[in-house]
Amino acid sequence: MEMHIALLPGDGIGPEVIAQAVKVVNAVGQKFGHTITFKEGLVGACAIDATGDPYPDATHEICAGSDAVLFGAIGDPKYDNDPKAKVRPEQGLLRMRQKLGLFANVRPTFTFPSLVHKSPLKLDRVDGVDLVFFRELTGGVYFGEPRGRNEQGTKAFDTNVYSKEEIVRLARMGFEAAQKRRKLLTCVDKANVMATSRLWRETVQELAPEYPDVKVEYEFVDAVAMRLIQWPKAYDVLITENLFGDILTDEASVISGSMGLMPSASLGSKVKLFEPIHGSYPQAAGKDIANPLGTVLSAAMMFDYAFGLAEEAKLISDVVNLSLAEGVVTEDIAEGGKAYKTSEVGDWLAAKIL
């Protein structure tokens, strides 16, 4: 197969972890006979520094012309805590999501036997957790108008808005994922307060009969925030709007004890994007110590979701598990054992694949 992949390393440790994913992707390509080409673009703080724009047109063209985007991380401390800054790296992220039409963010949470003891939760609560969020990513309060201030600047407002179609296309992805998994779908909303949430709930109720094999539950966002800690194993597939998804996927990500390893996918009409859920970790940048496994597992999701190549995806996650079992890991999870460099882990994984 021919694959055109856009690489957006971004800021902080982004370039280092992306470099390891490239090694792994190339190894898989070589082994399975795929022709893979990469094009690199700037995004985030480094793009602001170079061009004044966190998501330059040139980067968008590279992404729009690719089959998939591999993304590292963005964010730089110099843009933090400055609510009045005119240009911020996150704006690039939001514009990229919107311009590429990436309306569904897929965020799995699962555990690794060798890392689950690092969870802040007790073992019986978290061991074997396997859930996945489908977060709506291009609607809601993130993009709704009007937003801003009154003339005197003494009042601020935001608009949360959802159309039925936006809900339908996201919900269908959730239903279909549930059909391939444990057949439980949880619709997360605040239908006792918000008009948008009532449209979500109604729309999901209308779709449900088309998926008779899927059990559908409706839960308020505050209840889910509790149950994710109390009994996360109760969940299979969760669907929700943009802002609730932002909060709950981050909450869910820490329960596994291996946030640095969690991958994600953002799906849309044509191009699909894959990125680790961890941040740009500026303190570690350039030191060759960052954990590349979240990015490598995001590349595995890419083979699966963007190219329908499940075997390739499986091989990548198998070698990742092997690296954990054999202790070929970075210092964050080495626990007294030898700590490998970021680049060494990438080399090891690529060699195992070939």
Added chain:
Amino acid sequence: MEMHIALLPGDGIGPEVIAQAVKVVNAVGQKFGHTITFKEGLVGACAIDATGDPYPDATHEICAGSDAVLFGAIGDPKYDNDPKAKVRPEQGLLRMRQKLGLFANVRPTFTFPSLVHKSPLKLDRVDGVDLVFFRELTGGVYFGEPRGRNEQGTKAFDTNVYSKEEIVRLARMGFEAAQKRRKLLTCVDKANVMATSRLWRETVQELAPEYPDVKVEYEFVDAVAMRLIQWPKAYDVLITENLFGDILTDEASVISGSMGLMPSASLGSKVKLFEPIHGSYPQAAGKDIANPLGTVLSAAMMFDYAFGLAEEAKLISDVVNLSLAEGVVTEDIAEGGKAYKTSEVGDWLAAKIL
């Protein structure tokens, strides 16, 4: 002192737990020589059943004419999962908050040595947690206009709106609480996305110099959702808007392992309201098995916050701790020991006070 207290038992186990708080309040009154009168009102599902209105005018008059309101719980399964129901118990709650001007919801999370092992979190993460949320309660997306649907019903929208004054009065409460505690204030927002959040952050930044002894931190809501699980001891006082507060206070409530014991206060211009954070627990209603300690501790907060009677408040929490130490507790926390009835726990606490 003369105290006029409105009692709103509400639904489910509400009446049973309120009855125990009344015993305790009366005992404290007798011991310290306070004259206490109670007036009872309907709220929630029981008020809908009786009058068609979840917060009848008669109830509002009782509350508005009192110094403090003791509130049980509301909610009935027959109103759940029906997004189209015309009248819902929650509407009564929201109207009550608004009409009484209860703009600040105070939600502490702390641990009890004898119960902390019930936390879903590992002991080292949670032992000694002591944080308190100040959640804005009468603004934001809960009340913002416009809200609703377009004509065809294919689009729904909500408005989140905050004025500077709404933020200032809530934030000042947080600053003052922090001054009396560990002097750390965390402002929780989503200033990288929302205009309302940017006004929150700006306003808090403007107030901060007036409280030079308080260290102020600004964190995004998604980050707080993570850190509340990873390291809740890092927090002291948190301030936030209505919707974020709804989600995060519920999340915080389960980490202590004793959600059934957590009290809360809602403060406003004149009347103050006190309630346990647990729900109406309909399965247990009428069985004399519900845990009354959350309501009793809410009564303790009442003496403190509504009447400035710290000694009375302290005595109540001391006897609650004694009941835990001596195992005079309901079945939810009896753990193999003898399970006392709801009413027996109330009698025991009142007797200990006298």
